[in-house]
Amino acid sequence: MQRLKSASLLVRRSVFDSLCKRSLCSVSNNPLLSETEDVVLEERNAASGTAILNRPSALNALNLSIGARLLKLYRSWEDDPDIGFVVLKGRGRAFCAGGDIVTLYNLVRAGNLEECKEFFWTLYTFIYILGTYLKPHVALLHGITMGGGAGISIPGTFRVATEKTVFSTPETLIGFHPDAGASFYLSHLPGYLGEYLALTGDKLNGVEMVSCGLATHYSLTAKLPLIEEQLRNLMTDDPSVIETSLETFGDLVQPDQASVINRIDTLNKCFSHDTVEEIIDALESEAGRTQDAWCLSTLKRLKETAPLSLKVSLRSIRQGRFQTLDQCIIREYRMSLQAMSGQISTDFSEGVRARLVDKDFMPKWSPPSLEQVTEDMVDQYFSRLTALEPDLELPTKEREAFT
Numbered sequence: 001m002q003r004l005k006s007a008s009l010l011v012r013r014s015v016f017d018s019l020c021k022r023s024l025c026s027v028s029n030n031p032l033l034s035e036t037e038d039v040v041l042e043e044r045n046a047a048s049g050t051a052i053l054n055r056p057s058a059l060n061a062l063n064l065s066i067g068a069r070l071l072k073l074y075r076s077w078e079d080d081p082d083i084g085f086v087v088l089k090g091r092g093r094a095f096c097a098g099g100d101i102v103t104l105y106n107l108v109r110a111g112n113l114e115e116c117k118e119f120f121w122t123l124y125t126f127i128y129i130l131g132t133y134l135k136p137h138v139a140l141l142h143g144i145t146m147g148g149g150a151g152i153s154i155p156g157t158f159r160v161a162t163e164k165t166v167f168s169t170p171e172t173l174i175g176f177h178p179d180a181g182a183s184f185y186l187s188h189l190p191g192y193l194g195e196y197l198a199l200t201g202d203k204l205n206g207v208e209m210v211s212c213g214l215a216t217h218y219s220l221t222a223k224l225p226l227i228e229e230q231l232r233n234l235m236t237d238d239p240s241v242i243e244t245s246l247e248t249f250g251d252l253v254q255p256d257q258a259s260v261i262n263r264i265d266t267l268n269k270c271f272s273h274d275t276v277e278e279i280i281d282a283l284e285s286e287a288g289r290t291q292d293a294w295c296l297s298t299l300k301r302l303k304e305t306a307p308l309s310l311k312v313s314l315r316s317i318r319q320g321r322f323q324t325l326d327q328c329i330i331r332e333y334r335m336s337l338q339a340m341s342g343q344i345s346t347d348f349s350e351g352v353r354a355r356l357v358d359k360d361f362m363p364k365w366s367p368p369s370l371e372q373v374t375e376d377m378v379d380q381y382f383s384r385l386t387a388l389e390p391d392l393e394l395p396t397k398e399r400e401a402f403t
Contacts (some may be wrong), residue, residue: 040069041091045232047084049077056092061100062148067122070152071129078134084237085136087228088153090143095165098147099123101174105352108340116340123148124329124392127181131155131325132399136239138231138246141165141206141215142224151180154214155325157239158246161206161215162224170201174355175306175347175365176339177313177332183320184328189213191264192271198313199276200301202260207253211261216246223249263294270295276302276310277370306347306363307370312381326394331382333392338381345377 043050051073053060060066077083090096099119107115130137130152137156145153145167153159161167169178169186178186178198186194189212196202209215219227227249234245255261270282280302287295302310312335320328339348345366354363367373384391 039063039065040073042073044083047082047235047237048087048231049073049080049083050087050089050232053088053090053096056090056094058100059094059097059144060090060092060149061097062123062152063100063103064119064122067119067126070126071122074126074129074133083135084235085138085239085242086133087138087140087231088156089140089228090149092143093164094144094149095139095141096146096149096152097144098149099180101176101352102356104340105349105357108342108349113337113340117337120333120336121392123151123180124333125394127151127155128326128329128394129399131181133157135237136242138242140224140228141167141209142221147171147178147182148180150185150214151182154185155181158217158242159209159215160217160219160227160246161209162219162221163206164221165206165209165215166203167205167209167214168201168203169197172199172305172309172313173201173351175309175345175349175351175363177309177316177335179332179336181325181329181332183316183332184323184325185214187317187320191268193260193264193267195271195279195314195317196260196267196298198317199271199279199305199310200298201305202298202301204260208255208259208261210253211255211259216243217250218253219246219249220251223251258294260294266292266294270298276307276314279314280370306345306351306365307367307373308345308347308365308377308381310370311373311378315378315382326396330392330394334384335381337385337389338383341385343385344380 039054041052041054043052051070053066055061074086077086104116104119133156138158138160139153139156141153141159141161143164145165147169150167150169169182171178182198186198193212204214206215206218210218227246230245234242236242260267266286270286271279273279273282280299283295283299286292287299316335319331338344342349347365350363350365354361
Protein backbone atom coordinates (compact mmCIF):
# COMPACT_ATOMS: atom_id res chain seq x y z
CA MET A 1 0.00 0.00 0.00
CA GLN A 2 0.99 3.59 -0.60
CA ARG A 3 2.92 5.16 2.31
CA LEU A 4 2.71 8.87 3.08
CA LYS A 5 5.91 10.89 3.16
CA SER A 6 7.30 11.41 6.64
CA ALA A 7 7.56 15.21 6.28
CA SER A 8 3.92 15.39 5.22
CA LEU A 9 2.95 13.22 8.16
CA LEU A 10 4.70 15.52 10.62
CA VAL A 11 2.84 18.57 9.27
CA ARG A 12 -0.46 16.74 9.31
CA ARG A 13 0.12 15.36 12.81
CA SER A 14 0.83 18.87 14.08
CA VAL A 15 -2.38 20.16 12.49
CA PHE A 16 -4.46 17.35 13.95
CA ASP A 17 -2.92 17.69 17.38
CA SER A 18 -3.76 21.40 17.52
CA LEU A 19 -7.31 20.73 16.34
CA CYS A 20 -7.89 17.98 18.89
CA LYS A 21 -6.38 20.06 21.68
CA ARG A 22 -8.72 22.95 20.85
CA SER A 23 -11.71 20.60 20.68
CA LEU A 24 -11.16 19.36 24.22
CA CYS A 25 -9.84 22.57 25.79
CA SER A 26 -11.85 24.16 28.58
CA VAL A 27 -15.03 22.23 27.84
CA SER A 28 -15.05 19.65 30.62
CA ASN A 29 -18.43 20.96 31.78
CA ASN A 30 -19.88 21.30 28.32
CA PRO A 31 -23.15 19.32 28.08
CA LEU A 32 -22.21 18.47 24.50
CA LEU A 33 -19.15 16.62 25.77
CA SER A 34 -19.79 13.09 27.05
CA GLU A 35 -17.64 11.62 29.80
CA THR A 36 -16.61 8.54 27.84
CA GLU A 37 -15.09 7.84 24.45
CA ASP A 38 -17.50 5.02 23.65
CA VAL A 39 -19.72 7.41 21.68
CA VAL A 40 -17.54 6.33 18.74
CA LEU A 41 -16.29 2.75 18.66
CA GLU A 42 -13.16 1.73 16.76
CA GLU A 43 -12.47 -1.43 14.77
CA ARG A 44 -9.18 -2.34 13.10
CA ASN A 45 -9.42 -4.73 10.18
CA ALA A 46 -7.11 -6.19 7.55
CA ALA A 47 -6.27 -2.83 5.93
CA SER A 48 -8.96 -0.50 7.21
CA GLY A 49 -10.26 1.31 10.23
CA THR A 50 -13.97 1.48 11.03
CA ALA A 51 -15.60 4.18 13.16
CA ILE A 52 -19.02 3.32 14.60
CA LEU A 53 -21.26 6.12 15.86
CA ASN A 54 -22.55 4.75 19.14
CA ARG A 55 -25.45 6.84 20.47
CA PRO A 56 -28.31 4.68 19.15
CA SER A 57 -30.84 5.93 21.71
CA ALA A 58 -30.20 9.48 20.42
CA LEU A 59 -30.17 8.34 16.76
CA ASN A 60 -26.40 8.92 16.88
CA ALA A 61 -26.89 12.68 17.19
CA LEU A 62 -23.58 14.53 17.05
CA ASN A 63 -22.11 16.06 20.19
CA LEU A 64 -18.68 17.47 20.98
CA SER A 65 -17.35 14.09 22.11
CA ILE A 66 -18.21 12.50 18.78
CA GLY A 67 -16.54 15.31 16.85
CA ALA A 68 -13.38 15.22 18.97
CA ARG A 69 -13.23 11.42 18.90
CA LEU A 70 -13.61 11.33 15.10
CA LEU A 71 -10.84 13.89 14.71
CA LYS A 72 -8.55 11.79 16.89
CA LEU A 73 -9.33 8.52 15.10
CA TYR A 74 -9.01 9.98 11.63
CA ARG A 75 -5.69 11.55 12.58
CA SER A 76 -4.23 8.25 13.69
CA TRP A 77 -5.60 6.38 10.68
CA GLU A 78 -4.34 8.86 8.13
CA ASP A 79 -0.87 8.64 9.69
CA ASP A 80 -0.93 4.83 9.86
CA PRO A 81 0.64 3.15 6.77
CA ASP A 82 -1.21 -0.07 7.62
CA ILE A 83 -4.60 1.62 7.15
CA GLY A 84 -5.56 1.77 3.49
CA PHE A 85 -9.09 3.14 3.81
CA VAL A 86 -11.66 4.14 6.42
CA VAL A 87 -15.29 3.11 7.00
CA LEU A 88 -17.92 5.07 8.94
CA LYS A 89 -21.27 3.68 10.07
CA GLY A 90 -23.91 4.14 12.75
CA ARG A 91 -25.22 1.72 15.36
CA GLY A 92 -28.96 1.11 15.51
CA ARG A 93 -31.67 2.36 13.16
CA ALA A 94 -29.91 5.60 12.25
CA PHE A 95 -26.65 6.46 10.59
CA CYS A 96 -26.82 9.92 12.17
CA ALA A 97 -29.80 12.20 12.74
CA GLY A 98 -27.64 15.36 12.78
CA GLY A 99 -26.46 17.60 15.57
CA ASP A 100 -27.68 17.32 19.15
CA ILE A 101 -29.89 20.39 18.74
CA VAL A 102 -31.84 20.02 21.97
CA THR A 103 -28.61 20.31 23.94
CA LEU A 104 -27.64 23.31 21.79
CA TYR A 105 -31.06 24.79 22.55
CA ASN A 106 -30.46 24.39 26.29
CA LEU A 107 -27.02 25.99 26.01
CA VAL A 108 -28.49 28.95 24.13
CA ARG A 109 -31.18 29.39 26.76
CA ALA A 110 -28.51 29.32 29.47
CA GLY A 111 -26.45 31.91 27.60
CA ASN A 112 -23.54 29.51 27.00
CA LEU A 113 -22.58 30.64 23.51
CA GLU A 114 -18.93 29.65 23.95
CA GLU A 115 -19.87 25.98 24.30
CA CYS A 116 -21.93 26.23 21.11
CA LYS A 117 -18.93 27.73 19.31
CA GLU A 118 -16.75 24.82 20.42
CA PHE A 119 -19.23 22.32 19.04
CA PHE A 120 -19.48 23.95 15.63
CA TRP A 121 -15.72 24.54 15.46
CA THR A 122 -15.02 20.86 16.09
CA LEU A 123 -17.74 19.46 13.83
CA TYR A 124 -16.99 21.73 10.90
CA THR A 125 -13.26 21.06 11.20
CA PHE A 126 -13.89 17.33 11.01
CA ILE A 127 -16.06 17.81 7.91
CA TYR A 128 -13.22 19.67 6.21
CA ILE A 129 -10.76 16.94 7.25
CA LEU A 130 -13.09 14.35 5.71
CA GLY A 131 -13.45 16.38 2.52
CA THR A 132 -9.65 16.51 2.14
CA TYR A 133 -8.84 13.06 3.49
CA LEU A 134 -5.85 11.33 1.89
CA LYS A 135 -7.38 7.88 2.03
CA PRO A 136 -10.57 6.45 0.53
CA HIS A 137 -13.63 6.74 2.76
CA VAL A 138 -16.77 4.58 2.81
CA ALA A 139 -19.90 5.74 4.68
CA LEU A 140 -22.68 3.19 5.18
CA LEU A 141 -25.79 5.38 5.23
CA HIS A 142 -28.20 2.85 6.66
CA GLY A 143 -31.24 4.50 8.27
CA ILE A 144 -31.75 8.16 9.17
CA THR A 145 -29.13 10.43 7.60
CA MET A 146 -30.05 14.04 8.25
CA GLY A 147 -28.36 17.43 8.65
CA GLY A 148 -24.95 16.97 10.24
CA GLY A 149 -25.18 13.24 9.55
CA ALA A 150 -25.01 14.04 5.85
CA GLY A 151 -22.22 16.51 6.61
CA ILE A 152 -19.93 13.85 8.10
CA SER A 153 -20.44 11.44 5.18
CA ILE A 154 -21.14 13.14 1.86
CA PRO A 155 -17.69 14.84 1.57
CA GLY A 156 -16.10 11.37 1.65
CA THR A 157 -15.29 9.13 -1.32
CA PHE A 158 -18.14 6.60 -1.24
CA ARG A 159 -21.64 6.65 0.28
CA VAL A 160 -23.74 3.47 0.32
CA ALA A 161 -27.50 3.97 0.70
CA THR A 162 -30.16 1.30 1.35
CA GLU A 163 -33.94 1.06 1.14
CA LYS A 164 -34.02 2.22 4.77
CA THR A 165 -31.98 5.38 4.19
CA VAL A 166 -33.83 8.64 4.85
CA PHE A 167 -32.02 11.86 3.92
CA SER A 168 -33.02 15.45 4.58
CA THR A 169 -31.69 18.85 5.57
CA PRO A 170 -34.63 19.99 7.73
CA GLU A 171 -32.98 23.01 9.35
CA THR A 172 -35.38 25.68 8.06
CA LEU A 173 -38.15 23.90 9.98
CA ILE A 174 -36.38 24.80 13.24
CA GLY A 175 -35.39 28.34 12.31
CA PHE A 176 -31.85 27.41 11.31
CA HIS A 177 -30.06 26.92 7.94
CA PRO A 178 -28.64 23.84 6.16
CA ASP A 179 -25.10 23.65 7.53
CA ALA A 180 -22.23 21.18 8.01
CA GLY A 181 -21.16 21.69 4.41
CA ALA A 182 -24.72 21.50 3.03
CA SER A 183 -24.38 24.74 1.09
CA PHE A 184 -21.54 23.08 -0.84
CA TYR A 185 -23.00 19.67 -1.67
CA LEU A 186 -26.61 20.81 -2.14
CA SER A 187 -25.56 23.56 -4.51
CA HIS A 188 -23.85 20.99 -6.73
CA LEU A 189 -26.94 18.80 -7.23
CA PRO A 190 -28.69 18.69 -10.62
CA GLY A 191 -30.69 21.77 -11.55
CA TYR A 192 -32.22 23.53 -8.57
CA LEU A 193 -32.82 20.41 -6.51
CA GLY A 194 -30.45 21.77 -3.84
CA GLU A 195 -32.55 24.90 -3.37
CA TYR A 196 -35.68 22.76 -3.06
CA LEU A 197 -34.18 20.44 -0.43
CA ALA A 198 -32.64 23.34 1.51
CA LEU A 199 -35.81 25.41 1.69
CA THR A 200 -38.40 22.69 2.24
CA GLY A 201 -36.46 20.10 4.26
CA ASP A 202 -38.12 17.40 2.17
CA LYS A 203 -36.87 13.81 2.49
CA LEU A 204 -35.16 11.62 -0.08
CA ASN A 205 -34.90 7.84 0.04
CA GLY A 206 -31.85 5.79 -0.84
CA VAL A 207 -32.82 5.34 -4.48
CA GLU A 208 -33.32 9.08 -4.87
CA MET A 209 -29.97 9.78 -3.20
CA VAL A 210 -28.15 7.63 -5.75
CA SER A 211 -30.14 9.10 -8.61
CA CYS A 212 -29.11 12.66 -7.80
CA GLY A 213 -25.54 11.87 -6.70
CA LEU A 214 -25.80 12.27 -2.93
CA ALA A 215 -24.98 8.56 -2.61
CA THR A 216 -22.56 6.64 -4.81
CA HIS A 217 -23.98 3.13 -4.32
CA TYR A 218 -27.27 1.44 -3.43
CA SER A 219 -27.67 -1.98 -1.85
CA LEU A 220 -30.52 -3.72 -0.09
CA THR A 221 -30.22 -4.00 3.69
CA ALA A 222 -29.88 -7.77 3.50
CA LYS A 223 -26.55 -7.32 1.69
CA LEU A 224 -25.00 -4.98 4.27
CA PRO A 225 -23.39 -7.81 6.29
CA LEU A 226 -21.80 -9.08 3.06
CA ILE A 227 -20.54 -5.60 2.18
CA GLU A 228 -19.07 -5.11 5.64
CA GLU A 229 -17.41 -8.54 5.60
CA GLN A 230 -15.82 -7.86 2.23
CA LEU A 231 -14.59 -4.44 3.36
CA ARG A 232 -13.09 -5.97 6.48
CA ASN A 233 -11.07 -8.39 4.35
CA LEU A 234 -9.92 -5.96 1.65
CA MET A 235 -6.17 -5.32 1.49
CA THR A 236 -5.99 -2.10 -0.52
CA ASP A 237 -5.78 1.67 -0.52
CA ASP A 238 -6.95 1.86 -4.16
CA PRO A 239 -10.35 3.58 -4.50
CA SER A 240 -11.06 1.72 -7.76
CA VAL A 241 -10.73 -1.62 -5.96
CA ILE A 242 -13.07 -0.44 -3.20
CA GLU A 243 -15.55 0.83 -5.78
CA THR A 244 -15.55 -2.51 -7.59
CA SER A 245 -16.10 -4.27 -4.28
CA LEU A 246 -19.13 -2.09 -3.48
CA GLU A 247 -20.54 -2.59 -6.98
CA THR A 248 -20.47 -6.35 -6.44
CA PHE A 249 -23.40 -5.98 -4.04
CA GLY A 250 -25.13 -3.10 -5.82
CA ASP A 251 -28.79 -3.12 -6.82
CA LEU A 252 -30.44 -1.38 -9.74
CA VAL A 253 -32.30 1.81 -8.85
CA GLN A 254 -35.25 3.51 -10.45
CA PRO A 255 -37.00 6.40 -8.65
CA ASP A 256 -40.72 6.07 -8.15
CA GLN A 257 -42.83 7.93 -10.70
CA ALA A 258 -44.02 10.32 -7.97
CA SER A 259 -40.46 11.08 -6.86
CA VAL A 260 -39.25 14.66 -6.90
CA ILE A 261 -36.41 13.37 -9.11
CA ASN A 262 -39.00 12.87 -11.84
CA ARG A 263 -40.37 16.39 -11.33
CA ILE A 264 -37.09 18.13 -12.02
CA ASP A 265 -38.49 20.22 -14.91
CA THR A 266 -41.28 21.69 -12.78
CA LEU A 267 -38.90 22.05 -9.84
CA ASN A 268 -36.37 23.94 -11.95
CA LYS A 269 -39.08 26.19 -13.34
CA CYS A 270 -40.16 27.22 -9.84
CA PHE A 271 -36.92 27.19 -7.83
CA SER A 272 -34.66 28.90 -10.37
CA HIS A 273 -35.94 32.35 -9.39
CA ASP A 274 -33.77 34.87 -7.54
CA THR A 275 -35.91 35.38 -4.43
CA VAL A 276 -38.05 33.29 -2.10
CA GLU A 277 -41.05 35.46 -2.97
CA GLU A 278 -40.60 34.73 -6.67
CA ILE A 279 -40.24 31.01 -5.97
CA ILE A 280 -43.52 31.03 -4.03
CA ASP A 281 -45.25 33.03 -6.78
CA ALA A 282 -44.06 30.51 -9.38
CA LEU A 283 -45.33 27.58 -7.30
CA GLU A 284 -48.70 29.29 -6.79
CA SER A 285 -48.98 29.99 -10.50
CA GLU A 286 -48.10 26.40 -11.38
CA ALA A 287 -50.51 25.04 -8.76
CA GLY A 288 -53.31 27.27 -10.02
CA ARG A 289 -52.74 26.18 -13.59
CA THR A 290 -52.28 22.44 -13.02
CA GLN A 291 -53.61 21.68 -9.52
CA ASP A 292 -50.41 19.69 -9.10
CA ALA A 293 -50.40 18.07 -5.65
CA TRP A 294 -46.59 18.40 -5.46
CA CYS A 295 -46.81 22.18 -5.93
CA LEU A 296 -49.50 22.43 -3.26
CA SER A 297 -47.57 20.34 -0.72
CA THR A 298 -44.38 22.30 -1.45
CA LEU A 299 -46.21 25.59 -0.81
CA LYS A 300 -47.50 24.19 2.47
CA ARG A 301 -43.98 23.24 3.53
CA LEU A 302 -42.59 26.67 2.73
CA LYS A 303 -45.31 28.36 4.76
CA GLU A 304 -44.38 26.26 7.81
CA THR A 305 -40.74 27.33 7.80
CA ALA A 306 -39.06 30.39 9.32
CA PRO A 307 -39.14 33.31 6.84
CA LEU A 308 -35.65 34.46 7.80
CA SER A 309 -34.32 30.92 7.42
CA LEU A 310 -35.80 30.71 3.92
CA LYS A 311 -34.01 33.85 2.78
CA VAL A 312 -30.62 33.10 4.33
CA SER A 313 -30.75 29.48 3.16
CA LEU A 314 -31.47 30.49 -0.43
CA ARG A 315 -28.56 32.93 -0.41
CA SER A 316 -26.32 30.31 1.22
CA ILE A 317 -27.02 27.73 -1.50
CA ARG A 318 -26.56 30.29 -4.26
CA GLN A 319 -23.20 31.38 -2.82
CA GLY A 320 -22.14 27.77 -2.32
CA ARG A 321 -22.41 27.13 -6.04
CA PHE A 322 -19.39 29.37 -6.59
CA GLN A 323 -17.38 28.56 -3.46
CA THR A 324 -15.01 25.81 -2.39
CA LEU A 325 -15.83 23.44 0.48
CA ASP A 326 -13.66 25.35 2.95
CA GLN A 327 -15.22 28.68 1.97
CA CYS A 328 -18.69 27.23 2.49
CA ILE A 329 -17.82 25.80 5.90
CA ILE A 330 -16.22 29.03 7.10
CA ARG A 331 -19.30 30.99 6.00
CA GLU A 332 -21.65 28.47 7.62
CA TYR A 333 -19.72 28.83 10.87
CA ARG A 334 -20.50 32.56 10.87
CA MET A 335 -24.14 31.84 10.09
CA SER A 336 -24.46 29.23 12.84
CA LEU A 337 -23.05 31.56 15.47
CA GLN A 338 -25.47 34.28 14.39
CA ALA A 339 -28.35 31.82 14.76
CA MET A 340 -27.17 30.74 18.22
CA SER A 341 -26.57 34.29 19.44
CA GLY A 342 -30.15 35.47 18.83
CA GLN A 343 -28.90 38.92 17.84
CA ILE A 344 -31.00 38.97 14.66
CA SER A 345 -33.75 36.53 15.61
CA THR A 346 -34.55 33.90 18.22
CA ASP A 347 -35.98 31.59 15.56
CA PHE A 348 -33.61 28.71 16.39
CA SER A 349 -34.73 28.50 20.01
CA GLU A 350 -38.36 28.92 19.03
CA GLY A 351 -38.17 26.30 16.31
CA VAL A 352 -36.54 23.69 18.55
CA ARG A 353 -39.01 24.49 21.33
CA ALA A 354 -42.00 24.04 19.04
CA ARG A 355 -40.86 20.86 17.32
CA LEU A 356 -38.73 18.99 19.83
CA VAL A 357 -39.30 20.36 23.34
CA ASP A 358 -42.92 21.42 23.84
CA LYS A 359 -43.96 19.75 20.57
CA ASP A 360 -46.89 22.08 19.97
CA PHE A 361 -45.73 22.59 16.36
CA MET A 362 -46.79 26.21 16.51
CA PRO A 363 -43.59 28.27 16.30
CA LYS A 364 -43.85 32.04 16.47
CA TRP A 365 -41.25 33.14 13.96
CA SER A 366 -39.49 36.48 14.23
CA PRO A 367 -39.92 38.11 11.77
CA PRO A 368 -43.27 36.37 11.13
CA SER A 369 -43.43 37.03 7.37
CA LEU A 370 -41.14 37.27 4.36
CA GLU A 371 -42.10 40.90 3.88
CA GLN A 372 -40.64 41.74 7.28
CA VAL A 373 -37.28 40.11 6.59
CA THR A 374 -34.99 42.96 5.55
CA GLU A 375 -31.82 42.80 3.46
CA ASP A 376 -29.91 44.10 6.47
CA MET A 377 -31.06 41.08 8.51
CA VAL A 378 -29.89 38.68 5.82
CA ASP A 379 -26.59 40.53 5.41
CA GLN A 380 -25.95 40.39 9.16
CA TYR A 381 -26.63 36.66 9.21
CA PHE A 382 -23.55 36.22 6.99
CA SER A 383 -21.33 38.46 9.13
CA ARG A 384 -19.16 37.74 12.16
CA LEU A 385 -20.79 38.30 15.54
CA THR A 386 -18.41 41.19 16.21
CA ALA A 387 -15.40 42.72 14.50
CA LEU A 388 -13.19 40.78 16.94
CA GLU A 389 -14.93 37.41 16.56
CA PRO A 390 -12.46 34.98 14.94
CA ASP A 391 -13.48 33.09 11.84
CA LEU A 392 -13.22 29.33 11.71
CA GLU A 393 -9.60 28.42 11.00
CA LEU A 394 -9.20 25.44 8.71
CA PRO A 395 -5.85 23.84 7.75
CA THR A 396 -6.26 24.78 4.09
CA LYS A 397 -2.52 25.22 3.49
CA GLU A 398 -1.54 21.83 4.92
CA ARG A 399 -4.14 19.58 3.33
CA GLU A 400 -4.73 18.56 -0.27
CA ALA A 401 -7.84 16.71 -1.39
CA PHE A 402 -7.62 12.98 -2.10
CA THR A 403 -7.87 12.28 -5.85
